[in-house]
Amino acid sequence: MNSIFSIATGALRAFGIKQKSTATNIANINTGDYKPLDVNMQETQNGGVKAYVTRSGDACRVDIAKEMVDMLVTADSFKANTEPIKAEDEMFKSLIDIKV
Structure with a gap:
């Protein structure tokens, strides 16, 4: 099982791809033969998400x-x-406080 951190950061990467594709589409709104980008999200086996651009x-x-x-x-x-x-960060901070 992956950590909360790796799953959440994977999702952030996927949504970064989505945001970049959206920005590209908007930037090309007046380009005559532009083919808009579509982003499909797919769950991975380890509980994360991956973005596919078409x-x-x-x-x-x-x-x-x-x-x-x-x-x-x-x-x-x-x-x-x-x-x-943020929650995982707080848990680690609490763990460090307990051990110290």
Whole structure:
């Protein structure tokens, strides 16, 4: 079983990929033949998550409303995944205090 830290940091990496893809889509909103990026998240065997980036098959318009919602969801996901890291950090601090 992986530690809370490794699972949460893996999720942060995956959501970083999602945020970067969203930013790329927004930056290319006026590019005529741009194929938007899609990110699919998949659970790994060790309890983590991995992000897979694909391009849309056809050149189409970037949906700014969808991209903005994706940015908000990703920001909330970053915040949610920092909480377990903070909790593990506090547990280690408590353990050190007990041993000292």
